[in-house]
Amino acid sequence: MDIKTINREIKSKISNEIEIIAEGENRFRLFSPFTFIDGDEFCILLKKTSKGWQITDEGHTFMHLSYDIEYKDLLKGTRSSIIEDSLSQFNINNNQGILLKNTIEENIGNALFTYIQGIIKITDIDHLSRERTKSTFMEDLSSFLNDFIPNERVKNNHFLIDNDPQGKYPIDFFVNGMERPLFIFGILNDSKVKDVTVNILQYERWGILFKPVAIFENQETINRKDLARFSDVVDRQFSNLVSNKNRIKTFTKELMQ
Amino acid sequence: MSLFYTSEQIDELIREEKLISLEGYQSLFKLKDTKASHKEQSVEIKRSFDDDSFFKIIIRQNENNLFDFSVIFAIVFKNNNQIFKLRRYNGKSHRHRNKIENEKFYDYHIHQATERYQIAGSKEETFAQTTELYTDLRGAIYLMMRECNIIEPEGLQQNLF
Numbered sequence: 001m002d003i004k005t006i007n008r009e010i011k012s013k014i015s016n017e018i019e020i021i022a023e024g025e026n027r028f029r030l031f032s033p034f035t036f037i038d039g040d041e042f043c044i045l046l047k048k049t050s051k052g053w054q055i056t057d058e059g060h061t062f063m064h065l066s067y068d069i070e071y072k073d074l075l076k077g078t079r080s081s082i083i084e085d086s087l088s089q090f091n092i093n094n095n096q097g098i099l100l101k102n103t104i105e106e107n108i109g110n111a112l113f114t115y116i117q118g119i120i121k122i123t124d125i126d127h128l129s130r131e132r133t134k135s136t137f138m139e140d141l142s143s144f145l146n147d148f149i150p151n152e153r154v155k156n157n158h159f160l161i162d163n164d165p166q167g168k169y170p171i172d173f174f175v176n177g178m179e180r181p182l183f184i185f186g187i188l189n190d191s192k193v194k195d196v197t198v199n200i201l202q203y204e205r206w207g208i209l210f211k212p213v214a215i216f217e218n219q220e221t222i223n224r225k226d227l228a229r230f231s232d233v234v235d236r237q238f239s240n241l242v243s244n245k246n247r248i249k250t251f252t253k254e255l256m257q
Numbered sequence: 258m259s260l261f262y263t264s265e266q267i268d269e270l271i272r273e274e275k276l277i278s279l280e281g282y283q284s285l286f287k288l289k290d291t292k293a294s295h296k297e298q299s300v301e302i303k304r305s306f307d308d309d310s311f312f313k314i315i316i317r318q319n320e321n322n323l324f325d326f327s328v329i330f331a332i333v334f335k336n337n338n339q340i341f342k343l344r345r346y347n348g349k350s351h352r353h354r355n356k357i358e359n360e361k362f363y364d365y366h367i368h369q370a371t372e373r374y375q376i377a378g379s380k381e382e383t384f385a386q387t388t389e390l391y392t393d394l395r396g397a398i399y400l401m402m403r404e405c406n407i408i409e410p411e412g413l414q415q416n417l418f
Contacts, residue, residue, distance in 0.1 A: 031352045031363065038368065038380045041352040041361075043325070058321040059294030060350060066317060067329060067345070071291050097293025098321065245338055 020046070034116055036064055037126055042119050044112075052104040055115045059098045065126060077139035079125050090118030137217040138172070141186045141241055145173055148249055153177045153256065163206045169199040175256065180211045182255060186241075187216045193226045200233045211235050211255070215248060260334075260341045262381070264372045270332060270343055271405055275302050275312055279410040285398050288318055295319045301333075302407065310334045314401070318394050325350035326394040330405045342382040343370050344405060346397035353385045362387050365397075 019031040026048035035041050043060035046053055065074060073079065087093070092115060093100045099119065103111035142156060158174035159167040175182035183203070185196045200212050212234045216222065219239035222230075231237070236251065238244040262270070281300040288296035295317050302312040313333045319325035328346040333339070345368035347353075352363040357377060368382040375381050391397045402409070 033354075035354055037383075039354045039356060039383045039385065040347070041354065043351045058325065058350075059319050060322075060325055062293045063295040063317050063319055063325070063327070066291075066293070066295070066297065067315065067327060067342075068340075071293055071297070075292070097291075097295065242338070246335060 030112070032116065034120060036123055040064065042116065042123075044115070044119075046108070046112075049102070052102060053108050053111075055101040055103065055108075055111060057099045057119065059096075061099055061119055061122060062097045065123065068126060073143065074125070076143065078136050079139075082125055083122055086118050086121040090114050090121070092118045137188055137241070138186050141215060142173070144241065144245060144248075145184065145252075149175060149252065149256070160203070160206070160208065163208070164202075169202050171199070175252065178256060180209050182213055182252065183210045184213045184215065184252075187214050187219075187222070189221070190223045190226050193222055193230045197226075197230045197233055204233075213251075214238070215241055215244070217241065260339055260381075261375055262341060262370065262372070267343060267370050267372070273304070273406065275405065275407045276305070277302050277402075277407050277410055279412055282410050282413065285314065285316065286395070288316060294321055308335075312405075313340070316394070316398070319350065322348075322350055323393065324348045326397065328394070328397045328401050330401050341370065342368070342380075344368065344401060345382050345385075346388075346391070346401050347385070348394070348397070355384055357384070365389070365391060 017033040020028050021031070023029050023045075028046040030044040030046060031041060032044065033041075043057050043064075045056050045058060047056060062071065062074065069079070074083065083094075087099075091101065093102075099115075099122075101111055101115045101118075146154060146156070153175055155174040155176070156172070158171045159169065160171075171183045172186050173182075173184035175184060183200075185192075185199075187193055187196065196212075196214065203210060203212075214230070214234045214237045216237065216239055219227070219237070238248055241248070277300070281302065284298060284300050288298045291297055297318075298314075298316040300314045302314070304311055310332055313329075313331045315327075315329040315331065317327045317329075326348040329342055330344040331340050331342045333341075347366050347368065349363065349365045352361055353366050354361040356379070357373060364387040366385040366387050368385040370381040371384045374383040388400075390400050401407070
């Protein structure tokens with residue numbers, strides 16, 4: 001097959017995958033091969049306006065993502081950053097959950113490609129959630145703890161200002177209101193295990209009364225030697241967050257009473 | 258680790274009799290506002306012989322398009338909050354593609370958990386089929402209740418009058 005034939009075949013294949021149907025006055029639905037991970041195509045509409053064209057998802061993209069991720073969680077941390085970056089990079093407006101891009105007729109093809117690129121990037125969040133990547137672990141842990149511990153009892157990323165004014169030995173979650181406050185640490189990797197081991201030894205050296213607790217993203221991935229040293233200094237460990245939520249909640253609530 | 262269910266286990270979960278509370282049933286038709294442009298609701302149903310898991314109905318309705326809605330019926334595990342979607346009743350707002358069957362359609366459609374899509378590495382509810390059994394959210398909720406063997410609560414009739 002020569003290059004002209006290949007070119008013709010590819011163009012034909014791609015154009016066959018794009019289809020536009022009229023749905024009401026000045027409103028057109030675009031079908032394309034771009035889908036969410038469950039096989040549902042992106043919802044894309046073209047609306048004729050007095051100034052040109054508007055490309056919109058009518059709020060479907062965020063609604064679809066909310067099947068798996070609570071909408072309020074889409075607005076936090078890494079997920080929110082991905083969304084904001086995508087909107088900014090591809091010049092898409094977020095109007096109360098509706099993703100919009102305005103364009104003139106001469107530029108509608110380019111605008112459409114850009115819009116689809118933006119939606120693809122935003123829907124990466126779904127993959128992020130499925131794989132529970134490390135970048136969301138601390139956010140998920142924070143969201144989980146802050147949901148059941150009253151605000152006045154927990155401080156995120158706290159440091160002991162009297163002993164550690166420069167904040168060299170931070171505590172991920174400082175739960176107070178009892179004789180021995182809980183120092184809760186989220187552990188993602190070997191490096192964090194080493195850091196937290198040093199932190200705990202330093203708190204002990206300062207004579208701080210506290211109860212250190214570690215919640216691992218996945219304890220099975222941690223180096224055995226590092227873990228052995230860590231186990232000597234930590235009071236309570238949970239091997240992962242996902243399957244220990246009830247235990248962590250019960251444990252924490254009991255100590256908070 | 259992701260949940261995995263065989264076809265037989267999925268059928269068994271669908272067939273299992275579920276008793277929804279009166280309060281839960283009434284909530285199905287009272288959606289809450291969100292900061293986005295859709296309304297939402299979720300209702301939990303206890304299992305009679307298993308305290309480790311419960312069923313959950315998740316509802317979404319797009320405020321910009323009445324035909325864009327979703328009624329999800331799922332099982333949730335308490336200890337790790339993992340969710341497995343057994344059915345999803347969608348409106349007509351987008352085209353769906355079944356990649357294994359190499360087909361696509363634009364219509365009201367019902368997603369269902371299948372063993373073959375899980376084996377293929379896709380989300381459990383990726384397979385979908387068109388339906389003519391509903392055309393709005395309320396119809397989809399009623400069909401979900403019938404197909405997933407959710408028993409209407411006692412006292413419903415008295416409560417209506």
